[in-house]
Amino acid sequence: MTVIIILIIFSILVAGGFLVAFFWAVRSGQYDDTYSPSVRMLFDDKKSESEKNHKKD
Numbered sequence: 279m280t281v282i283i284i285l286i287i288f289s290i291l292v293a294g295g296f297l298v299a300f301f302w303a304v305r306s307g308q309y310d311d312t313y314s315p316s317v318r319m320l321f322d323d324k325k326s327e328s329e330k331n332h333k334k335d
Contacts, residue, residue, distance in 0.1 A: 303309065
């Protein structure tokens with residue numbers, strides 16, 4: 279029974295460590311996307327149906 283309690287405590291500590299590491303990564307800018315905005319203009323945009331209909335009128 280004590281082994282289960284030790285494993286639960288250890289798993290909570292590991293999960294807390296991952297949570298702290300995640301928050302640290304978010305605050306330090308690890309998930310900021312600096313690449314996509316610079317190449318977004320290179321992709322062709324598909325015209326919507328309303329734009330196609332507007333040009334016909």
